[in-house]
Amino acid sequence: MFTTQEYIARRAGLKKLVGEGLILLTGNDEVGINFEDNIYPFRQDSTFLYFFGIQTFGLTAIIDLDNDEEIIFGDDPSIDHIVFSGPIESLESQARKVGVSAVKSVSELSEYLGGAVSKGKKVHFLPPYRAEHSVKLSALLHVAIPKLEEHSSVELIKAIVKLRTKKSAAEVLEIEKALNITVEMQYRAMEVAKPALKESDVFGEVSKIALAKGVGTSFPPIVTINGQILHNHYRGNELSEGDMLLCDCGGEVASGYAGDLTRTFPIAKKFSATQKEVYDIMYASYRTAVEMLRPGQLFLDVHLAAAEKIVEGLITLGLMKGDPKKAVAEGAHTMFFQCGLGHLLGLDVHDMENLGEQYVGYTDTLKKRTDFGFRSLRLGRALEEGMVLTVEPGIYFIPELIDLRKKEGKFQEFIDYEELEKYRDFGGIRVEDVFLITSNGAQILGNRLPTSATEIEEFMVSHKRL
Amino acid sequence: MFTTQEYIARRAGLKKLVGEGLILLTGNDEVGINFEDNIYPFRQDSTFLYFFGIQTFGLTAIIDLDNDEEIIFGDDPSIDHIVFSGPIESLESQARKVGVSAVKSVSELSEYLGGAVSKGKKVHFLPPYRAEHSVKLSALLHVAIPKLEEHSSVELIKAIVKLRTKKSAAEVLEIEKALNITVEMQYRAMEVAKPALKESDVFGEVSKIALAKGVGTSFPPIVTINGQILHNHYRGNELSEGDMLLCDCGGEVASGYAGDLTRTFPIAKKFSATQKEVYDIMYASYRTAVEMLRPGQLFLDVHLAAAEKIVEGLITLGLMKGDPKKAVAEGAHTMFFQCGLGHLLGLDVHDMENLGEQYVGYTDTLKKRTDFGFRSLRLGRALEEGMVLTVEPGIYFIPELIDLRKKEGKFQEFIDYEELEKYRDFGGIRVEDVFLITSNGAQILGNRLPTSATEIEEFMVSHKRL
Known part of the structure; x- marks a missing residue:
């Protein structure tokens, strides 16, 4: 290798x-x-x-x-x-x-x-x-x-x-191998998922590909109809027509390099109107983030821009209100987007996390924030050529968090709690891809997967790969 | 539960x-x-x-x-x-x-x-x-x-x-659940294995069932064309017509109880004449051991009887010579049968192994032997009603061990080293089932799997389950 x-x-x-x-x-x-x-x-x-x-x-x-x-x-x-x-x-x-x-x-x-x-x-x-x-x-x-x-x-x-931090050409090839196994895992999940199967059946199929084609999974796969539980490892639920399945998984290759991709797709093959509205907001956030990737760009700012895009979308849905910039500045987006936009990837799925996130994702002058919604943002510093990182915005409706914040009287200026009740059981969605920072921008790594709502629906119906 | x-x-x-x-x-x-x-x-x-x-x-x-x-x-x-x-x-x-x-x-x-x-x-x-x-x-x-x-x-x-050590009725039910998942794993391996697939493909299929139907595998599955490597976890070999695939695996259920079964089967669907001869010797050893299972029976003696049966068979093949009892007493059988005949099974695949094999499988007066071929016999003491244990004789041709013993000049009275050279690359075979010791004998646990050479060949051809 x-x-x-x-x-x-x-x-x-x-x-x-x-x-x-x-x-x-x-x-x-x-x-x-x-x-x-x-x-x-x-x-x-x-x-x-x-x-x-x-x-x-x-x-x-x-x-x-x-x-x-x-x-x-x-x-x-x-x-x-x-x-x-x-x-x-x-x-x-x-x-x-x-x-x-x-x-x-x-x-x-x-x-x-x-x-x-x-x-x-x-x-x-x-x-x-x-x-x-x-x-x-x-x-x-x-x-x-x-x-x-x-x-x-x-x-x-x-x-x-x-x-x-700076990946060599040979390392990028290993990462692409891991991602291409991961792409197969994602396609398989979309191909096999259907009503009456259990989450564990899809989990088994996804794991099988990682075990057969690589050395295993780079982290325990998340295969869940409760995408709002960010690291959900329960997998006993039965899939139903109205559900979306969130699949976040990665293969690992013999050299140790990791894949990590997420897709969320409708078991009914087509998203419901509400599901599609929320998906499109998340996808817009993803597009915003991806377009910002280039050397010198502070990733913290990409995270904030992606969060702002989510707030803008949720305002059009009537779940949020007020000024999007101010909402993000006060952390109101953490009601729906509780985790980080992305992380470095390499030999570890969260690359070098054991060395300490402050050293890996931040600098002597840029300290990692410790407040809710930012303490799980593993990467904040300026992007550099040769970095490989994930971009993974999500929108999550967590009943326990909604109840807690409402009780605390928080974010009243930005959240319409009454309207939000209608989405209480919506679940959670995420999309995640991996990018290499190039000399003047960024390049997606690995084979293509359906990403927009339309692409996903087309695949669910036709099983035709991109 | x-x-x-x-x-x-x-x-x-x-x-x-x-x-x-x-x-x-x-x-x-x-x-x-x-x-x-x-x-x-x-x-x-x-x-x-x-x-x-x-x-x-x-x-x-x-x-x-x-x-x-x-x-x-x-x-x-x-x-x-x-x-x-x-x-x-x-x-x-x-x-x-x-x-x-x-x-x-x-x-x-x-x-x-x-x-x-x-x-x-x-x-x-x-x-x-x-x-x-x-x-x-x-x-x-x-x-x-x-x-x-x-x-x-x-x-x-x-x-x-x-x-x-003494399993309750509820525990036996959990073990049977784990074994029935394991039976599915074994059937799947026999169904999918074919030339040009890799060991890892079968490993993936077997693992999938454990992940989808239980909480995973009770130990890392062994899926190998080199059955002579007892705990072989390499899985990059391609399957060919002449190969036998040894699959030793177990599912684990939510309560933590383990399954553990082994089958060895021919990729060509039919064993070659030589393969069948060796398989039949191993199967005779298995039958001998199973018939001896009852409360009060020293398992060390079951191990020795199974070893003797192997020696008798290998004498008919011309690989061994001399008196079978004496051969076993002097340890000549450890040239082909290097490991223990079985172990307790329950919440752990080697039940309670963390507590120390001397305490689990032996007694104050029956000490565990430390010589080669006996130090991996985890169970020696008298069987008791309510024990659950494996019986897993095997015959293994290990080139490195043959060379070492020949160089040491060992077992010359019992081994025909020249004849043995012809079997140098035979590989290794094993069969393993799980038994509950009853008040006056023993009962096999879990759904039936093909066990004799004939049953295995019939399944490989017809895919008809017992």
Whole structure:
């Protein structure tokens, strides 16, 4: 997938940016589901993958910046392991393919690190996102688990973000592979969904394609008639004629890159008049956002423009009122659009989210907002050539939120609560595509899917692909 | 699925067996795949499920035996959580359904435990199988992570094993549901497999059924033309006419109970003469084992009898020689049958494996053997009414193992290494069914699947179900 030279260049970039000390990158281990040997599908840590590319558990890598030394610590399997899991390529051979010549046993890691620390070297490591990292780092570095995050290296985080933000041509190809699997998943969902099936039947079909054509899904697929529940993983409802099905899913390819696309479509093949009105508002918001994508454009402003477009539309429906700009400034749009417009995508579906959204999606001067509706906007900073990101506006009617805000007496200037009652059970809709920022604009990635209401209805009736 | 009374009775049984002190049971948390919020499908800890039945992350339960107090520690979701994940039933209401009236916030847990410990109460807890348990238990009990296992409670382990070993009628029904999904998975694999498809295509079909009809797979399905690799998770090979496909898979139902069945079938619809010869030997071993199942029967002896039957068969093929009993006594059968004949099944596909195989499958006087071919025999002790277990003999030709043993000069009295070379690339076959031990014998669970070579060939040709 990637050449030895590309891995060497990535590490050279990292070394230049971090400068001095020692970089410690922990690969992921296997995680037991209900006992140690019944494991979840193994997923290598994305940063480890980016710099070292090896898809095996139990590895740790060290880059000693002062001695310009790169070592992978890991152990080759025993005969028992070969009997149960088959022969695997030696670690030394795998390491050579990514340009690393030094391989040592895990048993040497602690002493190696101890030696470096006793010489006063700074150890750069990342904040843990799995308990296994905490246990491992705490034992290796003699730092108490609750203190690990504050001892992690901001310099290392910033360097990784800088490198991983700009996708290479080879990375974009991997993302497109993942998206093309995802396009197949979306088409399949639209092809099979029909009254009397359950959400879980469509979920099964969508998952099957990810498992058969890639290495699985890049996140647990959301397949729901209750699109207003943003990360809905219940899937026991039966589909009925009047329902819309929201399908948000992604395939993952062997290299680890993720797809992520959403479509919302009517089980009856045609949207009802009300459904179409709301869909068109969301689609207008999507168009507005997409047209703004170019290097230098603050993504926070794209989010706000997309929100304003939604407010404008809801004013024509009579659900909102007043000045759209002012409504967005006061956060009234968060009644219907509670989440972020998009996020970076790459080796992670929310790319680099484990490094901290402030570092990934914002800057030293642009702080991530913590108020409702903005704290889930993962990307705010100016777009750059080579970024890959999603655009995913949505309109969601959440009964619990409506009741809460009404009780609080909030947004009275902008919301017609009486009119809103009629939409209480509307549900939620979203559309999501993935874009690459180019030198002067943006380019959609992956094969085409029906996107406008008309295109979706045409596909639902004809099953003819674009 | 289970009545409030059944949960109360299970805990009453536990209290009686453990006697005094305080029982601390940690539920499972969510595990990030590549960042904290991108989570693997949540799976509750099986012991927590058995006694408390609640399928939510972030819970801990305490049973204070001295005060006869049962408390679940957990927190209800915030509005942010409701927006993203939908409304969920309050913890109090869920607790009431399993007969627990005391619910406290997680923030109170540390103080509650501290108070109990300062009064000199013994805290019974289980050995951790996920790093999250280690981190949680270490912080709560002020025990260093490497010391947790030795501080865990053998009394608690033994009490749980005693209770969970004997399945209630309601539990057997749940296992049958899981098995019937698994039967559908097996039929689907046989129906769709054909030349030029990839293993991953069949894997996708099999997984789809588990996802659509249950909550997923009870372990990562093995779908491979290289059946000799016992836990093979590579699935990129193309199926060809001469191949046999080994499919070992299980569905899991909402209550957490597991299915686990294996079939090996010819892509060409008919076995070759050599394939059929080896299949028949394995099937004879299966029949021998099944006929021996009854209360009081040492399962280690069933394993040995099944191994002997394999040796007898391989002698007729000319691959082995000498006295079958002696061959098994000296371990020569482990050249072809490297794993255990079966394991308990219930909430876990290897039931209670996290509690330690010595406690689950053996006794104080019957120690688990540690030599090759026996260290993966998870069950050795006498069978009891109400046990549910698998029977899964197999014959595997592992080139790396053949080469190793030949080089070591082992088993020369029993193996014809020259003849064996002809079977070097045969692959591996297995059949696996699940049985309930009854008062005077055993009963197969779940709908019927083709099992003998003839039945399998008939299904492959006709697609007519039994």
